[in-house]
Amino acid sequence: MDVIVLFVIITxxxxxxxNGFHDTANAMAxxxxxxxxxxxxxxxxxxxxxxxxxxxxxxVAKTISSGLVEDTKITPAVIFGGLIGAIVWxxxxxxxxxxSSSSHALFGGLIGATWVAAGAxxxxxxxxxxxxxIPAVLAPIVAGVVALVGTYLAYRITSRAHRxxxxxxxxxxxxxxxxxVSLAHGTNDAQKTMGVxxxxxxxxxxxxxxxxxxxxxxxxxxxxxxxxxxxxxWRIIRTLGNRIxxxxxxxxxxxxxxxxxxxxxxxxxxxxxxxxxxxxxxIFGAGAGRRLAQVRWSLAxxxxxxxxLTLPAAAIVGALAGWVAETGTVGTVVVAxxxxxxxxxxxxxSRGEPVDAHNVNEVPVGAxxxxxxxxx
Amino acid sequence: xxxxxxxxALGMVFFVSFGSAIGVxxxxxxxxxxxxxxxxxxxxxxxxxTESPWARPVAMLCFLGCALVVAYGLYLIIK
Numbered sequence: 001m002d003v004i005v006l007f008v009i010i011t012x013x014x015x016x017x018x019n020g021f022h023d024t025a026n027a028m029a030x031x032x033x034x035x036x037x038x039x040x041x042x043x044x045x046x047x048x049x050x051x052x053x054x055x056x057x058x059x060v061a062k063t064i065s066s067g068l069v070e071d072t073k074i075t076p077a078v079i080f081g082g083l084i085g086a087i088v089w090x091x092x093x094x095x096x097x098x099x100s101s102s103s104h105a106l107f108g109g110l111i112g113a114t115w116v117a118a119g120a121x122x123x124x125x126x127x128x129x130x131x132x133x134i135p136a137v138l139a140p141i142v143a144g145v146v147a148l149v150g151t152y153l154a155y156r157i158t159s160r161a162h163r164x165x166x167x168x169x170x171x172x173x174x175x176x177x178x179x180x181v182s183l184a185h186g187t188n189d190a191q192k193t194m195g196v197x198x199x200x201x202x203x204x205x206x207x208x209x210x211x212x213x214x215x216x217x218x219x220x221x222x223x224x225x226x227x228x229x230x231x232x233x234w235r236i237i238r239t240l241g242n243r244i245x246x247x248x249x250x251x252x253x254x255x256x257x258x259x260x261x262x263x264x265x266x267x268x269x270x271x272x273x274x275x276x277x278x279x280x281x282x283i284f285g286a287g288a289g290r291r292l293a294q295v296r297w298s299l300a301x302x303x304x305x306x307x308x309l310t311l312p313a314a315a316i317v318g319a320l321a322g323w324v325a326e327t328g329t330v331g332t333v334v335v336a337x338x339x340x341x342x343x344x345x346x347x348x349x350s351r352g353e354p355v356d357a358h359n360v361n362e363v364p365v366g367a368x369x370x371x372x373x374x375x376x
Numbered sequence: 377x378x379x380x381x382x383x384x385a386l387g388m389v390f391f392v393s394f395g396s397a398i399g400v401x402x403x404x405x406x407x408x409x410x411x412x413x414x415x416x417x418x419x420x421x422x423x424x425x426t427e428s429p430w431a432r433p434v435a436m437l438c439f440l441g442c443a444l445v446v447a448y449g450l451y452l453i454i455k
Binding site: 053056138142143145146147149150151153154157158160161162163165166169170173176180183184187250253254257258260261262264265266268269270271273 | 382385386388389390392393394396397398400401402404405406407408409411412413442446449450452453454
């Protein structure tokens, strides 16, 4: 087996890990913010459900590129470069506490790496527009409108009922709705890494073409994403749970229910939308749906900028990494070392202002304080 | 570059997710407020809330409806 294949497998699992902690917030941010789940319990539950999700679905991603690039032009070096680009972007956005799509980062990395390896013709830009750009604009809007109406109705219906009991009821409901988002996430995202590793093994001749992922691949991918989820991207959890708006339990329930519905329905109808963008949009919608709730729309601007940059930024890193990795084993090792150095630097920077399970609900000075809401 | 957007599929995504999510939220809110009315009537007699013998069965029916939708969601995830 080539060295590059080993590197790709390890890098794919690292990407899976970053995918896990980057996306913990999608399922758990509002539950942690409202106190429906204790921070550590929330990430543990989400981690377990992601692991379960990895084993649940038998629909293996046969193609990792989704037609964005010419599949025949994909080499292990391209995949390696793409993964490095995706990991670097995931780490950077995590440092800034910005939710951004891990799938878009992966696609961006692959596009960049393919572009330098096989030329611009190998990239299907029409597919990029219709599969990434348009859905990226629509996902948060669809989820936001559903969550907005849902939140409005939830408050309307319960307006005359005993407030503390209503709050407690929705708190219980949130445990289920958050679990559903986690499970849906696990079945989708762990698959992506399995697809990457399986495809690499096929191109290396270690597996027959058309093979499904071997058991160890499923287990490794499931464990990597679950471990990442358990570590928890606390910076992003804080952004989604506390910085956008002060979230109460009916809003959390409405946001998570809307997210689950949009994610499941869109993937069933062949129009899959980014989990991250759906969940972020739903939280803004839930914020706007409650009267007198303060929504920090300026944060939406920052997120949109991060979403717009995700694909090109990951593409540039992916292109550079793929280009160096193509030169051979030395190049591959150089790229891996550079990737480790960047990851180390970002981690060191994050220690300057650490965010973890203990202070995730504390909002930095200057931002509106979100109370740990027990009543409505 | 052939940009194709399946507006039909997108419209379906919107309406089906809107219908299912709003359905669950409304049912859950109805169930919770039925229970909440019951609780407050029991705990604080002075509080003026409609106390109905139907409150608990209605709440259970609402939650059952939610549970069915969740079960269907699980089926979609697992199948």
